[in-house]
Amino acid sequence: MKRRELLAALLTPPALAALPGCAGPLPAATGTGDLGVVVERARGALALVNTSSRTLLAEVEGLGDLSHASVVFSRDGGSAFVFGRDGALTRVDLLARRIAARVVQAGNSIGGAISQDGTLVAAQNYSPGGVKVFDAKTLALVADIPAVVDGRASRVVGLADLPGQRFVFSLFDADAIWIADLSDRTRPEVTKLAGIGRQPYDALVTPDGRHYIAGLFGEDGLALVDLWDETPHARRILGGYGRGQQPLPVFKMPHLRGWSVAGRQAYLPAIGRHEVLVVDTTTWQEVGRVPVAGQPVFVMAQPDGRQVWVNFALPDYHRVQVIDTVSRQVVRTLEPGKAVLHMEFTPRGEAVWISARDANRVSVLDTRSFRTLAALDIDAPSGIFFTSRAGRIGL
Amino acid sequence: MRPVLLASLTVLASAATLAQELPETRRAQLVRMVRQDCGSCHGMRLTGGLGPALTPEALAGRPVQALAATIFHGRPGTPMPGWHTMLSEADALWIAQRLADGFPDEPARTEAAR
Numbered sequence: 197m198k199r200r201e202l203l204a205a206l207l208t209p210p211a212l213a214a215l216p217g218c219a220g221p222l223p224a225a226t227g228t229g230d231l232g233v234v235v236e237r238a239r240g241a242l243a244l245v246n247t248s249s250r251t252l253l254a255e256v257e258g259l260g261d262l263s264h265a266s267v268v269f270s271r272d273g274g275s276a277f278v279f280g281r282d283g284a285l286t287r288v289d290l291l292a293r294r295i296a297a298r299v300v301q302a303g304n305s306i307g308g309a310i311s312q313d314g315t316l317v318a319a320q321n322y323s324p325g326g327v328k329v330f331d332a333k334t335l336a337l338v339a340d341i342p343a344v345v346d347g348r349a350s351r352v353v354g355l356a357d358l359p360g361q362r363f364v365f366s367l368f369d370a371d372a373i374w375i376a377d378l379s380d381r382t383r384p385e386v387t388k389l390a391g392i393g394r395q396p397y398d399a400l401v402t403p404d405g406r407h408y409i410a411g412l413f414g415e416d417g418l419a420l421v422d423l424w425d426e427t428p429h430a431r432r433i434l435g436g437y438g439r440g441q442q443p444l445p446v447f448k449m450p451h452l453r454g455w456s457v458a459g460r461q462a463y464l465p466a467i468g469r470h471e472v473l474v475v476d477t478t479t480w481q482e483v484g485r486v487p488v489a490g491q492p493v494f495v496m497a498q499p500d501g502r503q504v505w506v507n508f509a510l511p512d513y514h515r516v517q518v519i520d521t522v523s524r525q526v527v528r529t530l531e532p533g534k535a536v537l538h539m540e541f542t543p544r545g546e547a548v549w550i551s552a553r554d555a556n557r558v559s560v561l562d563t564r565s566f567r568t569l570a571a572l573d574i575d576a577p578s579g580i581f582f583t584s585r586a587g588r589i590g591l
Numbered sequence: 592m593r594p595v596l597l598a599s600l601t602v603l604a605s606a607a608t609l610a611q612e613l614p615e616t617r618r619a620q621l622v623r624m625v626r627q628d629c630g631s632c633h634g635m636r637l638t639g640g641l642g643p644a645l646t647p648e649a650l651a652g653r654p655v656q657a658l659a660a661t662i663f664h665g666r667p668g669t670p671m672p673g674w675h676t677m678l679s680e681a682d683a684l685w686i687a688q689r690l691a692d693g694f695p696d697e698p699a700r701t702e703a704a705r
Contacts, residue, residue, distance in 0.1 A: 237635065238697070263635030281634050304639055322640055351641065368641070397641070397670070413670055445665060445672030448631050449641065510628055511677060535627070553627065576627075 228273035229543065231290050232582035234551065234558055235278075236575045237262040242278065242288060243574050247542045247549070247582055250560050250570035254293045260284045266307040266579055268591070270332060271314035273583035277332070279308040285319050287335060290583070297335045301328050309357040312589070316378060318363045320355035327352055327365055329378060339384045345370035354399025354410055354452065356590045358423060366396035366410045373399075373410060373421060373430055392419040392430035400452040401590035402462070402477065409433070411452050413467060416443075420480060433480045434464070434473055443468025448509035450493050454590035458501035458521045465492035465506075472506060474524060484524050489515050494538060497521070498563055499545035507536045507550075516550060518566070528566055532559045537577070543584035551577035613685050619698075621686055624677075626697050632670065637694055641670060647693045658687035 230248040241257040259265075261282040268277050270287075275296065278286045283302035286295055304323035310316070316338060318329045326342040326349065343350045343365075350369035358364050361378045371394055375387040394414025401408050410419040410430075417435040421428050450465035457463075457477060464473045466485070472495055474484040490512025497504045504519040513536050518528040533552025540549045547569060550559045558577050560570040585591040613621070626635050632642035643649065650658065662683040665673030674683065689695060 261634065261636050261638070263630045264640065281640060282636070282638070304634070306640065353641075395670075445674075445676075446670060447628070447672055447674075447677075449670065554623075 226291065228290060228583050230583075231273065232540065232549075232580065233267055233276050233278075233288070233290075234549075234572075234574050234577045235262050235265045235267070235579040235581075237265060237553075237578045238576040240280075241575075242267075242276065243572075243577070244290060244293060245549075245558075245572070247547070250547075250572070252572050252574065256288050256293060256295060258295060259286055259288075262578070264306060264578075267581040268308060268310045268317070269581070269583050269586035270310070271586050273586045275332075276581070276583075277308065277310065277317050279305050279319055281305060283321065283323075285317070285330065285335060287332075299330070299335045299337075301330070301337070306351075306353065307355060309355050309363055311357055311361050311363070311378070312359050313361065314586075316361065316381065318355060318357075318376075320352040320365055322351040325349040325351045325367075325369070327355060327363065327376065329363070329376075329381070329384070338381050339376075339378060341374075341376055341384055341386060343367050343370065343374070345372060345390075353397055356399065356401040356408070356454075358401060358408075359405045359589065364399075364401065364408050364421075364423070366392070366399050368395055368397065368413075371395070371414075373408065373419065375423070375428065387428065389421065389428065389430050392421075393417060393432060397449050397467075398452045400454050400456055402457055403454045403589055405589040407477070409452065409462070409464075411450060411464070411467060413446075413449070418464065434475060434482055437466055437473055437482065437485075438469060441469075444470075444491065446491065446509065447511070448491070448493055448513075450491070450495075450509075453496075454588065455496045458497035458504055461521065463495045463497060463504045463519070463521075465495050467491075472504070472519065486519050486524055486526065488517050488519075488526060489529060496539055496541070498541055498548075499543070503527075503563065505539050505548060507539060510535070513537075514552075530561070530566065532561070532568075533557050538579045540580035540582055543582065549580050549582075551580055553578060613681060617682070618685070621678075621682055622689075622695050622697055625686055625690075625694060637690070645690050645694070647691060650691055653691070655684070655687045655691050658690060659683040662686055 234243040240259045244254045260280045263281045276288045283305045284300045286298040289296040302321035305321045308319040317332045329339040350367035354366040364375045373389040377385040393412040396410035397413040399410035408421040416438040417432045419430040420433045472486045476483045490508030506517045514534045516530045517526045520527045532550045533555030535553035538551045558572040634640045637645040
């Protein structure tokens with residue numbers, strides 16, 4: 197810091213001086229509750245958006261290969277942690293609108309999670325397979341947990357945070373679920389559940405942090421772990437949901453996260469089928485299934501749980517369907533553009549943002565009237581992530 | 592089934608430039624499809640993910656016809672589906688050849704298209 201800036205900083209009232217990294221005039225003080233990011237995957241950039249004004253605020257570039265990138269937020273909502281396919285973990289400062297820290301932490305990564313207290317960020321990696329845990333502020337490596345079973349490193353999927361400085365994840369190649377406890381952050385204690393079902397492809401933690409559900413690619417059914425059990429174990433739910441029928445070819449893997457839960461039910465994508473499965477989260481029995489327009493990829497409940505929104509794998513990915521959770525029927529079929537990749541609700545769900553990659557457009561729709569409220573021109577948009585995720589377990 | 596397909600792809604391959612003669616618009620579609628849709632498992636830069644890397648180095652020594660057969664028919668026991676509902680054999684062969692050579696990039700989106 198130059199002498200003159202230092203003097204200026206010393207003369208600035210304390211509340212303003214506390215803002216880091218501000219040279220020159222300070223921007224108007226602003227909250228972060230209506231901020232979000234949209235991944236522009238072809239350009240390796242994040243589009244920073246405001247969900248109240250429905251506008252594009254800025255772009256942050258230089259984030260590398262963002263195919264399949266995902267984002268979690270610091271608990272102050274001021275930083276986005278971006279997990280890139282190329283193994284890079286980047287912290288983007290949403291107020292300064294720039295990269296604050298960046299590490300290339302693996303050869304090939306697929307997502308991550310932030311701890312309950314916001315101090316640790318974990319990345320799940322395909323190559324080399326495992327989980328790495330970082331200090332959320334500095335991105336310094338805290339712990340390395342290779343996912344090696346019988347001498348073979350497994351790709352890791354379905355990583356999520358759990359209450360108590362714990363992370364849970366699934367091993368695609370080893371049919372296992374591991375729970376890592378980082379209470380002592382330098383010496384993680386790992387609980388390993390084996391034989392949970394064939395080829396877990398993704399997983400979710402329910403919003404209360406109690407249940408972990410892994411979808412299985414290798415068989416009809418899902419693996420369920422009650423994390424409140426003294427000795428957690430995996431059991432099968434929705435076994436044989438395909439009823440012995442040949443599954444359709446899967447052109448895109450479905451995604452699971454805690455937004456599948458609507459009230460007492462969880463709405464889950466059936467793999468290789470044009471169906472959404474409805475399961476009761478008390479009994480874990482199937483209570484219904486909803487025929488839909490294609491193979492579901494994201495099955496997401498509105499924050500109020502009244503409707504569930506579904507997008508699809510190609511070749512049906514120009515559509516989005518809306519399921520009414522009272523009648524459990526599709527009440528609307530929308531066509532917001534070709535290659536719909538993701539959806540995100542505003543914090544209380546009055547609007548949904550939908551990315552249509554090949555239309556280079558993000559549409560903002562009213563969730564009650566289905567009217568289009570805004571359309572943003574964004575280059576090949578994929579994932580949409582709003583800071584309201586910061587306060588939710590499993591997101 | 593598979594030997595028949597392999598044979599038919601071999602015939603296509605031996606017809607030398609047949610796959611090269613895909614219309615330009617189709618080639619552009621295929622480049623986008625491979626980068627964007629295959630990319631969801633193999634990575635947009637084809638460096639791998641849930642699916643293996645599809646770079647020329649990773650595919651070295653694999654016959655183009657076998658690659659085309661995998662694209663067209665899938666690989667049972669893995670998440671790789673057969674793409675025959677969306678691709679012709681000529682499409683699959685063209686993709687396989689391009690993968691072996693080093694896959695073309697998508698043209699950058701021009702300002703005019705914005």
